[in-house]
């Protein structure tokens with residue numbers, strides 16, 4: 133992650149994750165306020181006052197540590213909000229493209245021709261979900277396991293089952309709660325084979341890439357796989373931060 137270039141905000145920050153993207157000059161990712169747990173649903177846009185186009189200091193104070201805040205408030209914001217997707221000033225003409233986000237945010241070390249990436253970008257799903265899936269594949273979601281690499285956490289165990297570290301694979305696929313959802317869904321998937329495996333294995337399987345078998349059915353069901361992963365993530369965050377529990381039935385739908 134340290135090889136990622138610093139990312140400047142020139143747009144509305146809708147697609148920048150404060151805890152996983154490098155968006156603060158010198159620091160990169162933000163550090164949560166001591167003794168709080170980072171809210172994974174927050175985007176950088178949540179800290180910008182839409183009316184005045186300035187940093188919302190009250191909100192910054194609720195979530196970030198002092199040294200992060202000092203640097204965040206120095207980041208210039210454009211007077212008028214730029215188009216939604218123009219959150220990173222990475223291409224020469226200043227236009228945001230998914231490709232520039234892909235190269236800029238995650239580094240260019242990955243083979244851009246990789247079939248998995250291509251398939252993810254080609255999938256017809258809402259843009260927000262696509263960004264989310266791409267973050268999953270890049271292991272760039274603020275799970276406890278990832279956050280613990282940067283901040284001190286009381287526990288990295290999954291807050292729901294308390295049996296395994298909260299990795300992306302665990303929270304979205306193999307946690308008993310999620311596992312039940314996959315099985316009960318129209319996909320009728322058993323996820324036990326993915327216990328302890330990296331999340332890329334899951335994507336290779338769902339997209340029919342080697343060493344897994346390809347079938348047209350897999351291509352057709354991937355949008356549903358993606359949306360279910362997204363719903364599980366939203367519901368997990370709702371449970372943690374709003375103490376709201378969605379029934380598996382609601383998540384599947």
Ligand SMILES: [Zn+2]
Pocket residue numbers: 290291292293294295296302303307308309
């Ligand atoms: Zn769990």
